[in-house]
Amino acid sequence: MLNPYGNIFVFLIVGFGVVFATMVVVKIIAPHRPNPEKLISYECGERPIGPGWINFNARFYLIAILFIIFDVELILVFPVIANFRDYLLTGNGLLAFIEIFLFIAILFLGLIFAWENKYLEWLWAIRKRLRVDTGVLRIKDVIEEKSGVEEE
Amino acid sequence: MIEKLNIVNRLPEDPILTTVDRALNLVRANSLWYLLMGLACCSIELMQTGGPRSDIDRFGSLFRATPRQSDLMIVAGTITLKMASRLKLLYEQMADPKYVIAMGSCANCGGLFDLTYSVLRGVDKIIPVDVYVPGCPPRPEALTEGLIKIQEKVKKEKYFTK
Amino acid sequence: MEQHELIEKVKVTCQDSIVRIEEMPNDDVLVEIKKEEILSVMDILKNDPELKFSISNHLGVDNGENYAVIYNLYSYPFKHKITVKACLDHEHPEIDSVESIFQGMNWFERETYDLLGIKFTGHSNLKRLLLPPDWEGHPLRKDYVYPDFYNQIDNRRPDLCD
Numbered sequence: 001m002l003n004p005y006g007n008i009f010v011f012l013i014v015g016f017g018v019v020f021a022t023m024v025v026v027k028i029i030a031p032h033r034p035n036p037e038k039l040i041s042y043e044c045g046e047r048p049i050g051p052g053w054i055n056f057n058a059r060f061y062l063i064a065i066l067f068i069i070f071d072v073e074l075i076l077v078f079p080v081i082a083n084f085r086d087y088l089l090t091g092n093g094l095l096a097f098i099e100i101f102l103f104i105a106i107l108f109l110g111l112i113f114a115w116e117n118k119y120l121e122w123l124w125a126i127r128k129r130l131r132v133d134t135g136v137l138r139i140k141d142v143i144e145e146k147s148g149v150e151e152e
Numbered sequence: 153m154i155e156k157l158n159i160v161n162r163l164p165e166d167p168i169l170t171t172v173d174r175a176l177n178l179v180r181a182n183s184l185w186y187l188l189m190g191l192a193c194c195s196i197e198l199m200q201t202g203g204p205r206s207d208i209d210r211f212g213s214l215f216r217a218t219p220r221q222s223d224l225m226i227v228a229g230t231i232t233l234k235m236a237s238r239l240k241l242l243y244e245q246m247a248d249p250k251y252v253i254a255m256g257s258c259a260n261c262g263g264l265f266d267l268t269y270s271v272l273r274g275v276d277k278i279i280p281v282d283v284y285v286p287g288c289p290p291r292p293e294a295l296t297e298g299l300i301k302i303q304e305k306v307k308k309e310k311y312f313t314k
Numbered sequence: 315m316e317q318h319e320l321i322e323k324v325k326v327t328c329q330d331s332i333v334r335i336e337e338m339p340n341d342d343v344l345v346e347i348k349k350e351e352i353l354s355v356m357d358i359l360k361n362d363p364e365l366k367f368s369i370s371n372h373l374g375v376d377n378g379e380n381y382a383v384i385y386n387l388y389s390y391p392f393k394h395k396i397t398v399k400a401c402l403d404h405e406h407p408e409i410d411s412v413e414s415i416f417q418g419m420n421w422f423e424r425e426t427y428d429l430l431g432i433k434f435t436g437h438s439n440l441k442r443l444l445l446p447p448d449w450e451g452h453p454l455r456k457d458y459v460y461p462d463f464y465n466q467i468d469n470r471r472p473d474l475c476d
Contacts, residue, residue: 027153028153028154029153029154029176029311031155031248031249032153032155033248035244037241037244037245038244038245040245042218042219042220042245044238044242045238045239045241045242046238047241232444233445233446233449233464233465233467233469234444234445234446236467237446237465266471266472267471267472269445269453269458269460270444270445270449270453272467272469273468273469273470273471273472277467277468278467
């Protein structure tokens with residue numbers, strides 16, 4: 001009836017449709033009763049100090065990218081491992097091994113690059129150095145400075 | 153959106169609307185996600201209730217670590233006055249409609265710590281409570297019974313009809 | 315070292331500061347000292363090569379007419395116990411903090427300050443530990459009057475005579 005890709009296409013459409021329909025139904029019938037307490041950001045019951053919209057350090061972005069590289073690597077390596085027995089039976093085991101080894105080695109070079117350039121160094125060490133050199137402020141001071149600017 | 157149309161709890165009793173109400177209530181009653189509010193030793197029983205032996209998940213009740221996703225608060229344990237303001241804030245932050253189970257003697261009335269200086273004498277002093285579960289601490293079966301009572305309450309509620 | 319040997323040793327090392335020294339049951343020795351000398355006594359008890367005490371507990375007592383602080387010390391190398399006691403006057407209970415000698419006393423002294431209102435001069439962070447920061451009074455004092463309301467929360471104690 002349908003070719004295999006058609007099945008996947010139907011599956012995708014139904015999947016998106018169900019999610020979208022659920023969200024629309026929720027939007028229509030869910031009660032919406034905001035109050036001042038509900039609108040502040042959630043801090044485990046504490047009253048938050050300062051706004052939630054502060055700048056996060058760009059270093060988190062770098063670490064997230066490194067994580068994604070090795071996360072995606074897992075997906076790409078997995079089919080090779082799943083079919084490794086077939087490779088072995090056809091006599092191409094060493095070929096597959098070398099291929100995947102090279103792939104991981106290239107990614108590992110990326111990690112070494114990041115390591116060498118100190119992208120993995122944690123925030124406090126850098127901040128300590130910066131504070132000594134240039135007098136960078138603590139987060140609390142930044143927040144206070146920001147709220148002061150808004151008042152002006 | 154429906155609340156803005158001013159039809160909630162205003163329409164007359166009607167077979168179709170009653171069925172819609174019942175369907176909505178069935179959905180809500182079987183997906184009561186509870187906020188983790190383990191304040192003292194009762195929270196061990198709360199964990200046990202969520203665990204595999206007495207498995208509260210089969211009633212569609214999961215634990216949530218944030219009030220934004222939960223509509224049931226199981227207050228498990230002694231509420232000190234220092235915690236009371238935080239508990240009230242967490243209750244306010246929960247999504248409507250919200251329900252509260254007071255679990256154990258301490259949450260019901262102060263329990264063992266009734267005569268101390270810093271313990272709240274019952275969680276109903278600060279937030280409305282739907283079901284009181286007695287016991288010190290209540291067994292998981294008792295808490296499951298409390299959840300079933302909440303489900304019965306939810307199933308009787310009306311949304312569209314008067 | 316036996317109990318009486320320990321008493322002799324302590325009498326020799328800190329003779330000026332001792333008010334009273336006597337044997338206690340359970341291999342314990344009670345030393346009552348002048349409150350001004352607490353730091354020097356603690357320093358000797360910790361650093362003397364034949365005593366080498368560590369602190370194991372700290373209490374505050376309201377005797378009605380005066381306050382007292384009690385330090386339980388235990389010597390791990392020589393396995394003897396000593397209890398150091400200092401009496402404070404009722405109007406202004408104040409004593410030097412031993413935090414500079416035993417750092418672990420930080421929270422013990424905060425708790426004693428919280429519940430009894432004994433001020434520890436030289437403490438690095440003398441704030442309330444267990445009770446909310448806006449609490450009034452110190453609940454373990456004998457003349458403490460229990461408040462009926464705390465931040466609009468009904469906190470009346472049940473009447474036991476009913």
